[in-house]
Amino acid sequence: MPMPKFRKVVILGYRSVGKSSLALQFVKGHFADDYDPTIENTLNKSLMIGEDEFQLQLVDTAGQDEYSLLPHSFVLGIHGYVLVYSVTSFKSFVIAKIIHSKLQDRRGKGLMPIVLVGNKTDLASQNREVKVEDGKKLADKWGAAFMEASAKDGEVIN
């Protein structure tokens, strides 16, 4: 048996956009309604992609704002990023752009695998502040993957 391949992915975004909930839904398959701000939490999951086994380490981080500094540990030895905003918060979309530009400053403009996720689609019919097309356009500009999701419904997370 070949050795599993190790990948470390950091989840970043504004406060309360659902970073922990997405991570929990992805790793454990459930959702909690209560809100407990994260300091930092690492979750592990092994998954098969084709014939390859990957050991995924997901780092769930504290909510960032425009003034937050990106620690070294979010830059060195990281294989990819999940940048999360909430479709119900325009501010969180702005913060996602700010985080992306901080990442580029620190890592350079070379390859930086990113998935941009617009979370909380279950609330979108009442409270949408970010259009799907705007999320998609931003991800295209970055050369990133894009999806909208709901950690609550478990929609598209796996």
Ligand SMILES: Nc1nc2c(ncn2[C@@H]2O[C@H](COP(=O)(O)OP(=O)(O)OP(=O)(O)O)[C@@H](O)[C@H]2O)c(=O)[nH]1
């Ligand atoms: N309706 C709905 N609520 C969600 C969803 N995802 C997260 N929430 C709720 O939003 C609140 C914040 O979720 P968290 O997952 O803690 O958000 P976070 O981004 O990790 O927050 P910080 O640790 O402060 O950065 C909680 O009350 C969650 O239950 C979703 O997809 N739909």
